[in-house]
Amino acid sequence: MSASPAHHGVERFRESFPYDTLPRALFEPRGVPMAPAPERWITDTTFRDGQQARTPYTAEQVLHIFDLLHQLDNNTGVVRKSEFFVYTDLERAIVERCRARGYQYPEVTAWIRAKAEDLAIVRDLGLAETGLLTSVSDHHIFAKLGLDHKRAMENYLQVVDAALSAGVRPRCHFEDVTRADIHGFVVPFARALMERGQSSGTAITIRLCDTMGVGLPWAEAALPRGVPRLVHTLVNEAGVPPAQLEWHGHNDFFKGHACAATAWLYGCAAINSTLLGTGERAGNTPLEAAVIEHIGLTGESRLNLPTLVEIAEYLQRDCGVPLPANYPILGDECFTTRAGVHIDGLLKDPETYMSFDPQHVLGRPIGVVVSDKSGAAGVAWWVNEHYHLAGEHRIAKSHAGIQAIYRDIAASYEAGRTADPSTAELRELAKRHLPGLTANSA
Numbered sequence: 001m002s003a004s005p006a007h008h009g010v011e012r013f014r015e016s017f018p019y020d021t022l023p024r025a026l027f028e029p030r031g032v033p034m035a036p037a038p039e040r041w042i043t044d045t046t047f048r049d050g051q052q053a054r055t056p057y058t059a060e061q062v063l064h065i066f067d068l069l070h071q072l073d074n075n076t077g078v079v080r081k082s083e084f085f086v087y088t089d090l091e092r093a094i095v096e097r098c099r100a101r102g103y104q105y106p107e108v109t110a111w112i113r114a115k116a117e118d119l120a121i122v123r124d125l126g127l128a129e130t131g132l133l134t135s136v137s138d139h140h141i142f143a144k145l146g147l148d149h150k151r152a153m154e155n156y157l158q159v160v161d162a163a164l165s166a167g168v169r170p171r172c173h174f175e176d177v178t179r180a181d182i183h184g185f186v187v188p189f190a191r192a193l194m195e196r197g198q199s200s201g202t203a204i205t206i207r208l209c210d211t212m213g214v215g216l217p218w219a220e221a222a223l224p225r226g227v228p229r230l231v232h233t234l235v236n237e238a239g240v241p242p243a244q245l246e247w248h249g250h251n252d253f254f255k256g257h258a259c260a261a262t263a264w265l266y267g268c269a270a271i272n273s274t275l276l277g278t279g280e281r282a283g284n285t286p287l288e289a290a291v292i293e294h295i296g297l298t299g300e301s302r303l304n305l306p307t308l309v310e311i312a313e314y315l316q317r318d319c320g321v322p323l324p325a326n327y328p329i330l331g332d333e334c335f336t337t338r339a340g341v342h343i344d345g346l347l348k349d350p351e352t353y354m355s356f357d358p359q360h361v362l363g364r365p366i367g368v369v370v371s372d373k374s375g376a377a378g379v380a381w382w383v384n385e386h387y388h389l390a391g392e393h394r395i396a397k398s399h400a401g402i403q404a405i406y407r408d409i410a411a412s413y414e415a416g417r418t419a420d421p422s423t424a425e426l427r428e429l430a431k432r433h434l435p436g437l438t439a440n441s442a
Contacts, residue, residue: 009148010138011181016225023214023225023253031219032232037242037269040298042290044069044082045248047094048111048131049284050274051085054321059094061319065275066098066106068314072307073105078294079287079303080270082106083131086121095125109171114159122168129169131207132159136186137176149185157192164200171205173248178210182223182233190238197244205244206234207272210259213252213282217262227259228266235267246270251282260285261293275311276321276330288312288329306363329362336367340375343368347377347397371420372413376406383430386423387437401434408433 017023047062057065066082073079084098085091099108110130112118122130134156135141141152156172163170172193180186190206197204208230219228227247234240247263247270249256260271277286288308294300312330315321325333335358337343345352350366358364368374368381380397383405389395395402408429409421421429430437 026222027220041080050278074304135175137180176211207246210249213250215259231266248272343377404433
């Protein structure tokens with residue numbers, strides 16, 4: 001496919017984005033310094049961006065998920081806001097029902113285009129804050145909107161002024177900022193927003209949107225793709241306080257979460273995310289990953305982490321959201337091993353192959369699957385866990401009965417078996433080779 005014709009004066013950064021091949025990473029000789037915001041938090045867009053990649057959630061599903069987000073936050077303010085579409089009667093009714101819960105966190109916010117008629121919807125709903133779509137790359141300003149920098153900024157600021165007059169906090173979404181003319185448009189626009197915020201006494205938030213997922217997390221990465229340099233520029237050249245900066249990323253090139261965590265480290269107070277990373281194309285920064293990152297960076301201990309497991313189970317079971325079995329933290333088999341050498345280590349000391357106790361932290365047990373790769377250690381683990389054997393009653397992998405069970409399993413694989421033994425099969429083998437144990441456990 002050939003590139004679209006260039007518009008006069010449009011900056012497309014062809015050195016980084018040749019278009020006829022994959023984007024290329026460019027670097028500066030020096031990096032920018034790490035400068036984390038004093039306070040960091042998470043915002044949610046499961047019901048906005050996350051809705052753009054799936055069939056709509058029902059009103060009851062949204063309400064239940066919203067309740068779970070509140071439960072996860074546990075009145076900490078870490079999961080601070082959740083944003084919603086407000087265009088249809090159903091969407092507005094859902095917003096009203098969520099607001100009626102009376103939760104401080106997450107706060108219900110809206111997302112709209114930078115248009116007067118959209119702002120009227122937010123004003124009529126009485127919401128305190130709304131996102132405004134303010135696209136900043138030349139791809140959008142020139143090619144999509146048919147404007148130039150001057151007219152685009154005038155149009156955006158007109159709606160921002162109207163929002164301030166209506167008592168609504170604007171959160172300006174700098175769409176496609178990682179392909180934008182940073183010094184030609186982004187910095188001047190951000191400065192204008194900060195001036196209006198200071199004049200009105202209202203803190204205007206800027207959301208840096210890596211719309212195409214092309215951000216790079218390295219300190220030396222060049223603008224417009226380098227997340228550290230981009231955040232550093234907004235803080236130090238545009239005068240945006242960290243508390244008024246938010247990162248919104250996509251995962252098109254496997255860096256969605258890495259770029260979000262990097263934005264935190266270099267000055268963004270907030271990162272925007274969706275549950276299970278749902279979102280258009282390759283998805284968004286996963287909220288559960290942001291939660292884990294936040295704890296690692298801050299030591300926050302008050303979040304209700306088992307709620308993450310409840311959320312994942314509900315989204316899979318009731319909402320049809322797919323989740324790979326090996327998905328980190330929440331997948332069905334993310335704490336499960338089939339490797340005999342790993343299982344042997346777990347038998348001796350769980351910390352050998354576990355960096356934290358998933359049962360204590362998440363309410364999830366360590367799992368072992370018995371197969372031709374799990375060895376006698378896998379059989380011993382399964383027997384001890386299945387029959388609830390503890391302390392001196394636990395059976396070692398050297399036990400004759402354990403060895404006999406493993407020999408039978410290995411022989412079945414030698415004969416052509418490919419499927420893992422079922423619980424029923426393992427129970428039969430235990431009954432045959434450990435009759436005293438199974439008789440006592442019946």
